[in-house]
Amino acid sequence: MTRKFALLLLVATLAFTGCDKIRAKVPFLKKKEVVVAATPAPAPVAADAPATPAPDETPSGTTPSSKSPASAGSKNTDTAAVNKNAAVIALCYHNIDEKGSKALTLPIAEFEKEMEAIKTNGFSVIPMQDFLAWRRGEKSIPNKSCIITIDDGWVSAYTNAWPILKKYNYPFTLFIYINYVGTGGKSMSWDQLAEMRDAGVDIESHTYSHSSLKVPGGNVDAKAKALIKQDVAALGVDGWMRKEIIESKQVLEKQLGIKCNVFAYPFGVWSPKAVEIVKEAGYEAAFTVYGQQLHPSSQKELLGRYAVEASKPKIFEDAMKMIGGGQSTVSTGPSEPAYTQLAAVSMVTKPMDGETIGDPKPLIKANLATLGDIDPGSVEMRISGFGPVAVKYDPATKTAQYQMTQKLREPEYTVFISAKSKGKRLETKWNFKYDSTAGPSTGPATDASALPPKATPVAPIPAATPKKK
């Protein structure tokens, strides 16, 4: 009986703190769509981390654990209640400080302003593990959700970002690369990481050395290059990559008594081989820095984050609008890697990327705003199985559209859009599926009032694009 009462109390409490798992089971609460504050899970103890102390040792206002019993226990959530229509953005930060490399540093006041903006823009900040549970169909999340991640292991995440994140009660994830931990200077120590773990911060892998996974020793300093050279000599390139992706996870798990199930590619750079090893390692998700809306259909090994930096405020603006962005285009100085423009960008499309439609003659539509200033006469559309089609482009709305006149027959189609911008031809593509029995739409077409238009990840991210840390 006491148990039952405690459960009731929990239901009552969580109903007011925005627990979606509970809300899903309590119909009258379902309506509340835009949950402004984060959704704190009740206890920060990792189910698979017996070393963590009891939850009541957690200081108030700390972020909930990603691997808390709340997320673990949500597995029995009735899947019918899971809102597949939600959309998620992931933000990527580095050094939250007053001084530092331009591309990696965001002043503290600016960081706080952005945390406020997340709230005022109607996002709910959710733990990484809730995002994964949602993707597995085990847990509902608010329709407009946001994941906060901080990369590398700068001590400023501990000293500067964390107090602000606590104040907002935002859960977040740290992506740590092993070789940086405890090296002094601006690096975080293992003790600091353990303290954050105990407070429920999600800690995940960002490789061993922070080398580009495309090129052994790419984009790291001479000392790191020398170590990687040794690794490659001893282990071969594949073995070295396994160390970066698999061993880094094992080290974090052993050092901190946690489970790591998420990975972030250094500089957002990946290769097919890296993706293969990410799968082999058993990661449930891996992130690039290619800002985009995330849906259950987004490829789990290539989930894009908006890499926020002081010199490119548009990236954060795009994130708040949930549109494509996050790509970095300029080299910022001699100490920074040279950035290359991504050939593809995210766009708002219809049908959405990965969507299954039942209409044999759909309207194919894309908003090209994220392509920048394009020459209106240069827009072309091609559809697999059909070739070039008579696309109409409206410069006022930046919308390219084509009404199918022939019936779809194939189970899967790819739409290609290209346009010229400042003399350069940009091309992007996305896929949709056709199933004559599918009904009107399986995409998040309904209940969209709280959301901006759907942006979709489109063309594959060029693997060779170096990005900032």
Ligand SMILES: [Zn+2]
């Ligand atoms: Zn990094």
